[in-house]
Amino acid sequence: MNLPAGRKGNFLSQFLIRTDHRGRAMTVEAGSETRRRAAELSEDGRALEGPLKGYHHETYAFPLPAENRLSARFARGKLRDPRPGLFWFDRRCFLSEDRLLIALRGRISRIPECVEVAHNVCLQGFIEGRTLGSRARFGRPLSDRHVRQLGQLFEELAAIKSDEIDIRRICTERYRSRDGDSADFLLGLIRFTEEEVCRTHADRFGGLFRELGVCDDALKGLKTATRALRSARSPSSTATSTGRTASSMLPETCGPSTGSSP
Numbered sequence: 001m002n003l004p005a006g007r008k009g010n011f012l013s014q015f016l017i018r019t020d021h022r023g024r025a026m027t028v029e030a031g032s033e034t035r036r037r038a039a040e041l042s043e044d045g046r047a048l049e050g051p052l053k054g055y056h057h058e059t060y061a062f063p064l065p066a067e068n069r070l071s072a073r074f075a076r077g078k079l080r081d082p083r084p085g086l087f088w089f090d091r092r093c094f095l096s097e098d099r100l101l102i103a104l105r106g107r108i109s110r111i112p113e114c115v116e117v118a119h120n121v122c123l124q125g126f127i128e129g130r131t132l133g134s135r136a137r138f139g140r141p142l143s144d145r146h147v148r149q150l151g152q153l154f155e156e157l158a159a160i161k162s163d164e165i166d167i168r169r170i171c172t173e174r175y176r177s178r179d180g181d182s183a184d185f186l187l188g189l190i191r192f193t194e195e196e197v198c199r200t201h202a203d204r205f206g207g208l209f210r211e212l213g214v215c216d217d218a219l220k221g222l223k224t225a226t227r228a229l230r231s232a233r234s235p236s237s238t239a240t241s242t243g244r245t246a247s248s249m250l251p252e253t254c255g256p257s258t259g260s261s262p
Helices: 008-012 033-041 097-103 144-158 182-199 202-212 214-231 238-247
Strands: 015-019 025-029 057-063 076-082 114-118 121-125
Touching: 033 057, 033 076, 097 114, 097 121, 182 202, 182 214, 202 214
Parallel strands: none
Antiparallel strands: 015 025, 057 076, 076 121, 114 121
């Protein structure tokens, strides 16, 4: 973009430059509503960090003031809102991930604490550290400590029944599964991928799907495996409960969905 001399600085100062997961330049308006809310909630607006790396959300981390309810356990808070107009390829069943985190408090030990700080504005405690993926090298086993933590997480998720989570869901009955039926859960995910991903986005991403074999070979193989699982169906509800709780979330917004979200 060619701008008149003397105006470039003023124009570019309205934006924050960042890159996406492929290193391509992206811009986020410095005066965005999410950034303004984060600065207002921060102990020091100059210490506002973000937007943090991520695809689905505009996210900021910032130091918490002493009067914030999360400050006793967290040095920083995290505020994020869904970015509009994105392609979602995973099924989302809960309208609000923040509301889900609040509902799971006391049931799941290793999730962010979340509080509502204003009407339809939820804030999460920011967990410092690095992601597991950044520490574990491909092909290397996880440490015993991490294996125990993951085992505890899945044990806690599997113990939660679907009717015990009283928050609004948005996924249709067609994509839901019977409690305790792991094969039905997998079939629901396959149906969602076929109908809401492959068919809905065929015009724009059909070539990519074919090149990756996502909507043909991969789904056919999964269907075959799922039918075999159904013929020898286990009474365990682990896959169903875990999938509903861990995989079927909307982005972290207390208010109504924006459509892009989560």
